[in-house]
Amino acid sequence: MSLTDKAIEQIRELIRTGALPPGSKLPPEPDLAAQLGLSRNLAREAVKALAVARVLEVRRGDGTYVTSLQPSLLLEGLGGAVELLQGDSAALQDLMEVRRLLEPVATALAATRISDDQLAEVKQHLDAMREARDDVEQLNVHDAAFHRAVVSATGNESLLTLLEGISGRTLRARIWRGLVDDRAAGRTLAEHEAIFNALSTRDATLSQAAALMHVSNTEQWLRVHLSSGQPAVTGVAAPGA
Secondary structure, three states: OOHHHHHHHHHHHHHHOOOOOOOOEOOOHHHHHHHHOOOHHHHHHHHHHHHHOOOEEEEOOOEEEEOOOOHHHHOOHHHHHHHHHOOOHHHHHHHHHHHHHHHHHHHHHHHHHOOHHHHHHHHHHHHHHHHOOOOHHHHHHHHHHHHHHHHHOOOOHHHHHHHHHHHOHHHHHHHHHHHHHOOOHHHHHHHHHHHHHHHHOOOHHHHHHHHHHHHHHHHHHHHHHHHOOOOOOOOOOOOOO
């Protein structure tokens, strides 16, 4: 472990133990360095690294603060990383596998917790997807919103942020483009409808099965498509995002 890594770990420990709770202001750089037994340069580098990770926020002319430490903030960089990984076939398949492991279980959990208002929001996005059958951009927007509304119903912000990051908006758009051009959008809309119907019954097992079918079909299409060695182009039937 480098000296900078050790300095980062020392500041993280202060945060973990509550010595620096969310929203608190760090001591001035000389005081922080002295407190941790570091050089000012190491303290500065550690603060910069934690600011990039959204653990700390540097406010010009005011000081450095611990952020809210909410999962949506700390994990928001995952989506950008996923977008970069989409050129790597093996990494992309790994991500889809992770989604298959998480999303069906999240949907089952949502079935046990979803409120009438949340269910109405899911239906709103399902209806919007039906209306936008030939509009890739709108399909992509409401598809993402549909799944977000489902996972939001779990009340688990970490799970929501992870799944949103893994799904990747660019990948969704590519799949939907293939669907629309091949006139196969109806199949994936039916899968979304099956998820909604299962949630409506508050049946966790049925909801998990519907989500698993949907994600597995998407993963199967992706594997076949990637194994062909062809770029993601239109005219390829896909099961949806």
